[in-house]
Amino acid sequence: MIELKDITHVFNPNSVDERLALRHINLKVNEGDFITIIGSNGAGKTTLFNIIAGTYTPTSGKIFINGIDVTNDPEYKRARYIGRIFQNPLLGTASNMSLEDNMMICYRKGFKWPVVNLNRNMREFFKKELTRLQMGLEHRMKDNLALFSGGQRQALTLLMMVLSRPALILLDEHTAALDPKNAAKILELTREFIEEYHLTAMMITHNMSYALEYGNRLLMMDEGEIILDISGEEKKKLTVEGLIERFHTLRHKQYEDDRSLLSEK
């Protein structure tokens, strides 16, 4: 479905700050895949997402979505079939607008015409969808999002993203800024939505046990390369210790990630 062909990305080319962020990445994402991505700091995970979403145009290589070359399409065009959630819960919603306004904006992707679609039926539909979050948000349709907590806003972003049924969703550590209880809840919701709507998803996480627990495929990145691509039965058998061990034998160095070490207690 999505195919990256020989993607290389260099930041600040031909300057002293030149940094090779991605090296010759080849990746094929199949329909229905739920891929978790782990890797040490600066491995290129977020850069990979930025390349797929179209925030950056790769220095070389091509990106295909359903066989169509989208390498030079701007981010807003690709956003019509790619949904993305950031680590920062504020990026997915507009703080100074009401909940129902936010939902209306996210209901359908693509150009917005000057027509009023927010009517009673639409509000009822939004309320019904909101009850799925079990956060009581359906009673707060007129409240500004600035009044909501980070967890509530991230849950909303997730729900609103799913409303438009994107072909691929990119989750960039979308629970990292939340407390453990909310993080667990958002992750459960993520899994529920992905299963119910058969979404194709890629999720960056710093938590190795999450990476193993969720999804059917796991990628490990290091220094701009995908060094491990495990799926199916093999992934099910994998353990955190096993992963670190495999990293060690592949790269001949310690797995360095302050945050993942913290989360392992």
Added chain:
Amino acid sequence: MLEGIFVEGLIYALMVLGVFITFRIMNFADLTVDGAFPLGAAIMAASLVGGLGSIWGLVFAFMGGFLAGMTTALIHNKLKIPGLLASILTMTMLYSINIRVLGNRPNVQLLRYEHVLTWVEKSFSGILPRDVVFLVFFFCVVLVVKLLLDLFFRTDMGLTIGAMGNNEQMVISQGVNPDILKLIGIGLSNALVGLSGGFAALYLGYADVGLGQGIIISGLASVMLGELFFRSNRIFVLTFGAVVGSLLYKAIMFFGRYYGYYIGMTPNDLKLISGLLIIFSITITRLQKRQGQKLRRQI
């Protein structure tokens, strides 16, 4: 006399609504206003002198303002320079264009022409005094524009423009090109400013290239005065606040002009008053916000 303040306040309210769109809804610092206002007046003058009449004058003033706003948006979008700089460029260029539109003169007298206002005055002058007639007329104009704006910002496009001022990434994530929304939003804002300029030329009886000098400050002051009293997430409350702010501002300026001399003030001090008014409004708003945060912390 009092009616006069309100009439001027209502004419300027159209401009204030425009400023409200860019500064508040879109979070875009737009100084095009200083050029778009006299542009509207100049287009009106050219239409009257050219025999097109005032209705076409208003239509073209609206469209001229829209184009001026789109120019700013284009410069900002394509050259990737901040909105403030882009709008200063447009504003400066408009000065020359305005003089050309006025027929290579800095001002044009319009008193001898027939237009909408003279027609309104003649039709109702037997029943009501002149200023009251204008008051009712401009009240209706502002009401219609305000209601249309309220409706526009309830549509999908209007809501998305609102979201863009808050969170551009969100708009991109919804598959919308923010550049196009900026063209429309800043265009619409300056179209209202142009319309306001067109009406101002009719009411004042002349068009002058210096008409818009510093008008952005009075627009901003009005928006902020309105916000002192009306704060909400409902668009119709906010636009109402902008209109009230415009009337309040005109009233304050009027009293400054007429009674200021008791304390040694001259009309030249009015700009100083405008600036202080903005600083005062921002200070009050900030204090209220801090108060709110303290309360929340106590809970």
